[in-house]
Amino acid sequence: MTDNDVLVRFSGVQKTYDGEQLVVQQLDLDIHRGEFLSLLGPSGSGKTTTLMMLAGFESPTAGEIFLNGSQITGTPPHKRNFGMVFQNYALFPHLTVGQNVAYPLTVRKVSKADQASRVRRALDMVRLSGMTDRLPGQLSGGQQQRVALARALVFEPQLVLMDEPLGALDKQLREHMQIELKELHKQLGVTFVYVTHDQGEALTMSDRVAVFNDGAIQQLAPVETLYEAPSNRFVAGFVGDSTVLKGKGNAAGIELPDGRVLGGINVNQAAAGAQVEAYIRPERIVLHRQAPASLADVLPARVARIIYFGDHLRLLCDVGTGQAEATVKLPLTLLNGLAPPQPGEAVHLEFPAAFTRIYAA
Numbered sequence: 001m002t003d004n005d006v007l008v009r010f011s012g013v014q015k016t017y018d019g020e021q022l023v024v025q026q027l028d029l030d031i032h033r034g035e036f037l038s039l040l041g042p043s044g045s046g047k048t049t050t051l052m053m054l055a056g057f058e059s060p061t062a063g064e065i066f067l068n069g070s071q072i073t074g075t076p077p078h079k080r081n082f083g084m085v086f087q088n089y090a091l092f093p094h095l096t097v098g099q100n101v102a103y104p105l106t107v108r109k110v111s112k113a114d115q116a117s118r119v120r121r122a123l124d125m126v127r128l129s130g131m132t133d134r135l136p137g138q139l140s141g142g143q144q145q146r147v148a149l150a151r152a153l154v155f156e157p158q159l160v161l162m163d164e165p166l167g168a169l170d171k172q173l174r175e176h177m178q179i180e181l182k183e184l185h186k187q188l189g190v191t192f193v194y195v196t197h198d199q200g201e202a203l204t205m206s207d208r209v210a211v212f213n214d215g216a217i218q219q220l221a222p223v224e225t226l227y228e229a230p231s232n233r234f235v236a237g238f239v240g241d242s243t244v245l246k247g248k249g250n251a252a253g254i255e256l257p258d259g260r261v262l263g264g265i266n267v268n269q270a271a272a273g274a275q276v277e278a279y280i281r282p283e284r285i286v287l288h289r290q291a292p293a294s295l296a297d298v299l300p301a302r303v304a305r306i307i308y309f310g311d312h313l314r315l316l317c318d319v320g321t322g323q324a325e326a327t328v329k330l331p332l333t334l335l336n337g338l339a340p341p342q343p344g345e346a347v348h349l350e351f352p353a354a355f356t357r358i359y360a361a
Contacts, residue, residue, distance in 0.1 A: 003069065007033040007159065007191050008054065013063035015049050023049050025215040027063065036185050036192045038202040041212030042238070048163060050212070051195045055161050056080050078107075083152030083160040087167045089144045091136040097123070097147050098132035104155045122150040125184065142173045149181075153188070162194045166201065178204045199239045203227060211235050232268065233277065233359040242279040243326040245319070246361065254278045254358050258321045262297050263353030270360035277361050278351075282314065282329035286350035289341065297353055301326060303345045313340055317349060
């Protein structure tokens with residue numbers, strides 16, 4: 001990755017509103033040209049403040065922001081030339097769809113003839129051709145969201161910033177729009193920076209994800225790395241579901257309170273004997289209804305509850321020794337027509353060492 005591939009650079013950026021508590025601490029972040037980067041984290045983690053500093057609506061307390069190598073820390077928002085899409089769409093209710101989309105072009109004094117062709121192209125892009133003369137109030141939430149997106153893209157910005165833009169849509173429409181946005185990003189090659197607290201959304205759409213907590217990036221990685229190899233306990237717990245077992249560090253992995261040992265990857269080099277937690281994804285735990293030939297990394301368990309998810313079952317299993325219930329994801333195809341395990345049934349759970357990640361507690 002060369003400096004030419006970096007579109008935006010945050011260097012030592014901090015933000016405080018009260019002079020005491022840092023909402024964003026010492027942020028160093030490179031945003032690559034043409035990537036889809038999501039800023040993911042719980043409320044108050046600093047992700048939206050970071051986006052607002054990039055947009056120019058907030059100023060850093062310390063540090064610098066660069067665009068194409070030039071400093072833009074003090075540049076006002078309208079001179080940054082970024083497209084913006086908000087959760088509330090911010091459409092003008094008294095203007096038609098066409099006029100809403102043309103607004104950024106009007107501000108930039110683009111000729112009327114050029115405006116018409118660019119608005120038409122932008123509405124085609126978001127599959128709203130033929131809607132030019134409608135008012136926002138006559139559109140569904142999903143259509144309004146598309147108008148806001150067309151307006152952000154119409155002046156061909158090099159960067160599009162989005163703050164929870166799908167938050168107000170129902171689940172099915174939101175999932176549909178995620179796929180459309182990802183497809184649009186691929187077609188346009190524009191850089192997207194997307195704020196969300198929805199981990200599924202971030203994993204579905206992004207090239208890379210920056211996970212924020214307490215004003216700092218906990219991990220910045222491609223989506224697969226983020227899910228399969230969380231760098232710390234916060235990321236492991238925040239991104240996706242995990243079964244968590246508590247115990248002590250051991251040369252092989254984790255020693256449970258009853259003395260049994262499970263293998264695993266010691267992510268943060270926790271010392272032997274130190275308190276640790278092992279995290280494993282529900283789809284990685286192997287369910288055996290009979291005791292397997294090798295009992296390495298296997299715990300006896302009892303099915304406590306079963307939750308039906310349509311395409312799979314979630315088994316909540318009691319593994320004893322004061323541990324939280326282990327969650328096992330069982331695709332219905334694996335049952336091959338056999339009756340699923342029942343509550344109270346004794347089973348054996350295998351925790352493959354390659355997928356069990358151990359963190360200092």
